[in-house]
Amino acid sequence: MTHFYSSYWLRWLCSSKVFFTLVSVFGAIMLTSPRIHAQVITVTGNKTLTITTAVIGSEPTPVVNSTSTLSYKRRSAIAKITVGTSCPSQSFTLKVLAVSPTAGTAAPEVTLANGMLATDFIINIPSGSTAAWRTATLRYTASATFAQGNSTEMGNDVHTVTYTLVVQ
Amino acid sequence: MNNNAPIFDIPMLHTKHCYQNLQLRRMIFLKRFFLFAIAVFFFFCGTERTYAQVYGSASHTITVVVNTITMVSVSSGTVSMTITGTGVIAGQNQMTVANSATSLLWGVNSSLKKITAQTNLVAPLFAMKLLAVSPTQGTAAPEITLSTTATDLLTNIGRSKGSCTLQYTGVALASQGTGTDSHTITFTVAAQ
Amino acid sequence: MKQILITLTLVVLSSILIETAFAQVTATQSVSLTVNTVYKIATSGNPGALTVTTGSAGTDALTSVSDNSTSYSITQNFGNTVKITANLDAALSAGYTLQLNLASSKGTSAGSVDISNATSGSAVNVVTAIAKGADASQAIGYTFSALASAGTLASTSKTVTLTLTN
Numbered sequence: 001m002t003h004f005y006s007s008y009w010l011r012w013l014c015s016s017k018v019f020f021t022l023v024s025v026f027g028a029i030m031l032t033s034p035r036i037h038a039q040v041i042t043v044t045g046n047k048t049l050t051i052t053t054a055v056i057g058s059e060p061t062p063v064v065n066s067t068s069t070l071s072y073k074r075r076s077a078i079a080k081i082t083v084g085t086s087c088p089s090q091s092f093t094l095k096v097l098a099v100s101p102t103a104g105t106a107a108p109e110v111t112l113a114n115g116m117l118a119t120d121f122i123i124n125i126p127s128g129s130t131a132a133w134r135t136a137t138l139r140y141t142a143s144a145t146f147a148q149g150n151s152t153e154m155g156n157d158v159h160t161v162t163y164t165l166v167v168q
Numbered sequence: 169m170n171n172n173a174p175i176f177d178i179p180m181l182h183t184k185h186c187y188q189n190l191q192l193r194r195m196i197f198l199k200r201f202f203l204f205a206i207a208v209f210f211f212f213c214g215t216e217r218t219y220a221q222v223y224g225s226a227s228h229t230i231t232v233v234v235n236t237i238t239m240v241s242v243s244s245g246t247v248s249m250t251i252t253g254t255g256v257i258a259g260q261n262q263m264t265v266a267n268s269a270t271s272l273l274w275g276v277n278s279s280l281k282k283i284t285a286q287t288n289l290v291a292p293l294f295a296m297k298l299l300a301v302s303p304t305q306g307t308a309a310p311e312i313t314l315s316t317t318a319t320d321l322l323t324n325i326g327r328s329k330g331s332c333t334l335q336y337t338g339v340a341l342a343s344q345g346t347g348t349d350s351h352t353i354t355f356t357v358a359a360q
Numbered sequence: 361m362k363q364i365l366i367t368l369t370l371v372v373l374s375s376i377l378i379e380t381a382f383a384q385v386t387a388t389q390s391v392s393l394t395v396n397t398v399y400k401i402a403t404s405g406n407p408g409a410l411t412v413t414t415g416s417a418g419t420d421a422l423t424s425v426s427d428n429s430t431s432y433s434i435t436q437n438f439g440n441t442v443k444i445t446a447n448l449d450a451a452l453s454a455g456y457t458l459q460l461n462l463a464s465s466k467g468t469s470a471g472s473v474d475i476s477n478a479t480s481g482s483a484v485n486v487v488t489a490i491a492k493g494a495d496a497s498q499a500i501g502y503t504f505s506a507l508a509s510a511g512t513l514a515s516t517s518k519t520v521t522l523t524l525t526n
Contacts, residue, residue, distance in 0.1 A: 039224055046229040054275050056241040059329060060234065068228065075223055092232045112230075142232040146277045146329040150236045153278060157232040164225040240387045247391040251398065258400035259433025259496030270389065287391075294393055338393035342437040343493035346398075351391040 305330035455510020
């Protein structure tokens with residue numbers, strides 16, 4: 001009768017070091033798999049919004065920029081997109097609204113504040129074909145009050161705005 | 169307990185003092201193997217549950233720049249005042265007339281600012297006084313007599329939007345006779 | 361060279377921007393102050409009753425009575441030729457005389473002036489050449505006299521009008 005462990009490869013496979021190595025490699029692959037996958041969400045380039053004027057009796061006139069586009073793909077499950085920002089030493093107000101998303105429903109305008117929790121931006125993105133890109137125009141509105149000062153004294157607000165496609 | 173002891177190594181296989189029963193050793197091995205496999209399974213299940221919700225993310229940078237904005241305005245560009253004798257008391261040389269119909273409005277988003285006032289009239293016949301009444305921001309200076317030298321009207325208006333009533337008081341002495349002074353008053357936001 | 365040109369362009373643009381930014385730092389307002397001609401005259405009140413009660417034997421002119429209890433004030437900015445005239449609402453009967461004397465520090469007092477027959481159409485000057493300015497609390501003196509030959513005069517009220525005019 002052949003000994004169960006008489007096979008050298010079986011013994012080698014069953015050795016703890018080898019097994020843990022295999023498990024680790026597999027786990028690493030699993031963990032990094034989303035990054036390895038093709039991109040499912042992109043956003044167009046960086047923008048600068050400059051507040052330059054005011055109407056007497058009112059706060060400085062807000063500036064609106066709608067030249068950015070958010071592109072995303074549907075997934076195999078209903079998904080949503082959240083938005084968050086990192087802006088150390090934020091002085092002014094920045095809001096963003098998804099305009100005319102081709103998939104999903106735009107959430108109300110989101111005020112971007114440093115350290116904010118990821119906030120729903122586009123919800124109810126239906127599951128379906130994952131091939132085609134869906135888009136939404138990003139409408140940023142920058143505003144400031146006289147009391148908030150100016151960039152010369154306060155510095156610019158530089159937001160790193162992150163959009164995340166997650167399962168809903 | 170030796171933590172470094174291998175799980176699937178069966179060192180007793182080569183030791184004649186270890187288990188003699190092959191079946192028993194096989195069962196032990198299988199038991200350990202399946203326990204570990206179950207652990208691995210749950211590990212990956214957990215991993216998926218934690219990370220598979222995020223399909224991807226994208227970022228870009230939005231920069232908000234606020235220029236220095238300094239604004240000052242008056243609610244009306246013209247103020248007319250006339251001393252007609254109404255209200256003049258016989259025996260008093262000084263005659264006055266007041267006007268509080270206009271306001272000064274400003275918006276300043278930089279710090280340490282003030283508003284000054286001055287007239288272009290080098291030699292007015294009569295005195296023209298000005299007081300900022302009830303400023304919503306800042307501190308009103310005491311009533312000033314307008315001259316061609318800029319004089320503080322309001323101080324401490326940095327980074328604010330506000331308004332105040334402009335109270336003009338024309339002062340004429342009967343002994344100065346009659347006439348008309350046409351002032352162009354300039355309000356200036358200046359560094360404090 | 362290119363860099364210099366770019367730098368110069370940026371400097372010029374910056375100047376324009378700075379001018380734009382400070383274009384509304386000032387605001388202007390046209391304020392006119394007009395002083396019209398002002399004439400103001402006022403009296404402190406009415407004098408007491410002027411009653412002739414006695415005279416000197418052998419003299420037709422009875423003993424006159426006076427009142428210096430009132431004053432007047434003026435303010436005028438017209439010029440230095442302003443005057444004060446006085447008149448009664450109705451002339452006194454013959455034999456009765458009312459004299460008026462206005463003191464003045466800004467003009468020339470005419471002294472005691474008979475206003476018995478001065479009416480609105482024939483006011484008499486009591487102060488002339490009043491300079492611009494104010495003259496406050498100057499004394500008004502009334503003197504009433506009567507002739508015995510004129511008989512008695514029932515109590516009557518007369519209105520004396522002082523006019524500040526040029």
